[in-house]
Amino acid sequence: xxxxxxxxxxxRSIYFGDKCLNCGETPASETFKGRIHVFNSEKSEMADNxxxxxxxxxxxxxx
Numbered sequence: 001x002x003x004x005x006x007x008x009x010x011x012r013s014i015y016f017g018d019k020c021l022n023c024g025e026t027p028a029s030e031t032f033k034g035r036i037h038v039f040n041s042e043k044s045e046m047a048d049n050x051x052x053x054x055x056x057x058x059x060x061x062x063x
Contacts, residue, residue, distance in 0.1 A: 004030050012059045
């Protein structure tokens with residue numbers, strides 16, 4: 001069985017496994033649209049618009 005990416009419904013972080021590595025929460029969705037890679041959250045306008053305060057890979061929209 002192939003492991004799918006999941007998007008945390010709490011912080012929008014994309015991860016593999018049972019719980020989010022960013023916030024530690026478990027509610028997740030395998031249905032999400034778009035990805036954003038944040039390398040410097042302090043200088044990223046997109047991260048500021050999305051309310052992201054950490055580096056990583058995030059879903060733009062999740063259901």
